[in-house]
Amino acid sequence: MNDQISTRLAAVRQKMTEWQVDGLLITSPANYRWLSGFTGSACTLLVTAERAFLGTDFRYWEQARQQAPHFELVKMGRTADLTSLPQMIQQAGVNVVGVEGNQMSIIQFRELENKLQNDEKADPVALEPLKETVEVLRHIKSTAELDAIRRAAAITDWAMSQVNEIVRPGISERAVAWELEKMMRERGADGMAFEVIVASGPNAALAHHRPSERPIQAGDSIVVDMGARLNGYHSDLTRSFYVGAEPDEQFQKVYGLVLEAQTAALEGIRAGLTGKQADALARDVITAAGHADDFGHSLGHGVGLYIHEGPNLSVLNEEALPVGAVVTVEPGVYLPNWGGVRIEDLVLITETGIEFLSHCPKEPVIRY
Numbered sequence: 601m602n603d604q605i606s607t608r609l610a611a612v613r614q615k616m617t618e619w620q621v622d623g624l625l626i627t628s629p630a631n632y633r634w635l636s637g638f639t640g641s642a643c644t645l646l647v648t649a650e651r652a653f654l655g656t657d658f659r660y661w662e663q664a665r666q667q668a669p670h671f672e673l674v675k676m677g678r679t680a681d682l683t684s685l686p687q688m689i690q691q692a693g694v695n696v697v698g699v700e701g702n703q704m705s706i707i708q709f710r711e712l713e714n715k716l717q718n719d720e721k722a723d724p725v726a727l728e729p730l731k732e733t734v735e736v737l738r739h740i741k742s743t744a745e746l747d748a749i750r751r752a753a754a755i756t757d758w759a760m761s762q763v764n765e766i767v768r769p770g771i772s773e774r775a776v777a778w779e780l781e782k783m784m785r786e787r788g789a790d791g792m793a794f795e796v797i798v799a800s801g802p803n804a805a806l807a808h809h810r811p812s813e814r815p816i817q818a819g820d821s822i823v824v825d826m827g828a829r830l831n832g833y834h835s836d837l838t839r840s841f842y843v844g845a846e847p848d849e850q851f852q853k854v855y856g857l858v859l860e861a862q863t864a865a866l867e868g869i870r871a872g873l874t875g876k877q878a879d880a881l882a883r884d885v886i887t888a889a890g891h892a893d894d895f896g897h898s899l900g901h902g903v904g905l906y907i908h909e910g911p912n913l914s915v916l917n918e919e920a921l922p923v924g925a926v927v928t929v930e931p932g933v934y935l936p937n938w939g940g941v942r943i944e945d946l947v948l949i950t951e952t953g954i955e956f957l958s959h960c961p962k963e964p965v966i967r968y
């Protein structure tokens with residue numbers, strides 16, 4: 601039996617008291633995987649103070665038995681249509697069931713609510729949409745989770761270190777992206793954390809540019825942003841480059857500023873700062889240099905079972921960063937018609953500051 605699952609169930613049950621629900625319905629993949637161990641594509645968990653149910657369809661009955669021994673298996677017809685759900689909830693004997701407000705559709709919510717309220721043979725059950733559920737607990741990573749993230753980060757580091765071997769004037773962004781993807785797969789990645797971003801020249805001004813057929817040219821700035829997926833976990837890394845032996849003045853200025861902003865953040869981030877305070881560490885440097893409007897995204901995000909999850913390093917996050925969270929630190933400056941620079945590292949928040957999970961050097965000049 602996996603003890604980690606017992607610990608997680610206990611933590612969720614404690615939260616349920618806080619949320620004032622006596623049942624919790626979980627249907628989002630990262631949340632049900634984290635809470636039960638089940639990795640299939642269709643699943644509904646129902647957790648009560650005493651019991652834990654896992655509903656899935658025929659395809660997964662055996663897998664669910666093996667992966668989620670802490671849960672009582674409920675054999676569902678088709679998982680998506682919610683028909684067996686009211687029965688599962690009534691069987692659990694609960695009064696108020698919390699649902700993932702960011703996950704369940706309005707149609708599903710109303711349908712389920714109707715059935716639970718209007719069944720004459722059973723006591724009515726209320727549904728409570730919750731803004732956050734299990735994902736808050738996922739912010740703090742376990743040793744096993746950190747191990748998967750570290751391995752994904754090492755694969756990404758290695759591929760990034762090959763960029764200066766791959767990039768030559770004339771090669772297209774798409775060709776570079778494909779080489780990098782192949783390298784990560786060959787080194788053991790299950791897949792990409794997201795589509796590899798290679799943005800060259802003026803395209804580098806677009807923070808989430810998709811690789812195009814544009815041939816890379818001497819004098820370009822290039823932003824490469826990529827990550828590997830391993831065992832369900834992700835990594836995320838960005839480096840920026842200049843193609844040619846002598847970076848021009850504009851590149852040196854922008855690169856120097858972004859690096860200075862990132863260094864300030866990496867040196868200042870520690871547990872207890874709010875996401876907003878962490879964001880300000882880098883943003884203040886960029887604002888002081890007159891580029892406030894050219895840094896239009898937040899400083900960073902959590903990484904785990906999702907490539908983008910909490911906690912966010914963002915002006916919108918007033919919560920304190922916990923020890924054990926894995927976040928990116930990725931300031932950028934983007935100038936329309938010229939290009940852009942972003943530098944991103946993956947770090948673990950520790951008792952004393954941060955620990956780097958990415959170890960790729962920052963060597964921006966591609967000599968060819």
Ligand code: ZN
Pocket residue numbers: 825826836837838944
């Ligand atoms: Zn990234």
Ligand code: ZN
Pocket residue numbers: 836901928930944
């Ligand atoms: Zn990122």
